[in-house]
Amino acid sequence: MLRRLAAVAACLIFLGAASTGSLYVTTLPSAADVWVDGTYVGRTPLVLDALASGHHTIGIAKAGWTPQQLDVSIVTAQTTLSSVRLPRAKSELTAPPGSIALHGARVDVVFIDGVPARPGKDGTYPAAAGTHEVAVRTAGGKTTRLVTVWPQTRTEVVIQPDADTTRPSVIAPADDYFPPTAIRIDGDRVVIKFSGHTATGRLGSTSYRVDGRSVEYDSAPTLIGSRLYLPIQLLAALGGSTDR
Numbered sequence: 008m009l010r011r012l013a014a015v016a017a018c019l020i021f022l023g024a025a026s027t028g029s030l031y032v033t034t035l036p037s038a039a040d041v042w043v044d045g046t047y048v049g050r051t052p053l054v055l056d057a058l059a060s061g062h063h064t065i066g067i068a069k070a071g072w073t074p075q076q077l078d079v080s081i082v083t084a085q086t087t088l089s090s091v092r093l094p095r096a097k098s099e100l101t102a103p104p105g106s107i108a109l110h111g112a113r114v115d116v117v118f119i120d121g122v123p124a125r126p127g128k129d130g131t132y133p134a135a136a137g138t139h140e141v142a143v144r145t146a147g148g149k150t151t152r153l154v155t156v157w158p159q160t161r162t163e164v165v166i167q168p169d170a171d172t173t174r175p176s177v178i179a180p181a182d183d184y185f186p187p188t189a190i191r192i193d194g195d196r197v198v199i200k201f202s203g204h205t206a207t208g209r210l211g212s213t214s215y216r217v218d219g220r221s222v223e224y225d226s227a228p229t230l231i232g233s234r235l236y237l238p239i240q241l242l243a244a245l246g247g248s249t250d251r
Contacts, residue, residue, distance in 0.1 A: 057232030068136030105156035
């Protein structure tokens with residue numbers, strides 16, 4: 008009896024220690040944007056580690072193709088495979104799954120992917136899910152942004168003509184670019200020290216300090232499982248490389 012109880016306890020300890028799994032997502036066509044439980048995680052083909060075991064909602068979108076949403080089950084210590092064939096959008100007149108709201112300056116003309124855009128009744132600009140080039144003319148001049156639109160979500164964009172506003176709304180795992188010793192997370196505070204550079208930020212905030220300067224990016228530090236995701240432009244500015 009004691010031996011049996013010890014074996015059961017050992018199994019429980021093992022299950023408690025390994026409560027995450029992985030997800031491998033591929034699409035046809037590739038380079039589709041992927042969201043996990045509402046958080047943007049990158050483009051296909053994509054491998055996500057340390058996802059909590061259980062059910063997750065996966066959103067997949069690509070301009071010109073019909074967005075897909077599916078539920079996947081992550082199994083402890085296993086890799087779940089998800090292969091999705093995206094159907095082509097039936098019509099350009101199909102209601103878009105997202106929108107863009109512009110703030111910070113009086114807007115005269117807006118172009119989305121080079122096409123003049125008009126706001127809807129709520130003042131936002133309809134846009135298909137995915138990454139778009141948004142060009143805005145204001146009294147201060149022309150501003151261009153790369154903006155990622157989430158399915159059925161309003162993306163808030165602050166227009167700052169005097170700043171460097173051509174920034175991608177794309178995040179990537181920090182540990183793909185830096186060694187573990189370069190990354191520190193204390194509560195909600197994130198610190199990256201690498202190659203003579205220092206960047207600090209807070210989970211949920213798009214404001215950063217980079218080498219003593221205040222910088223605003225489109226994406227906040229985000230934890231997906233145990234992995235830290237940061238704006239891709241910040242990773243590049245700090246000298247991060249996938250060739251390390």
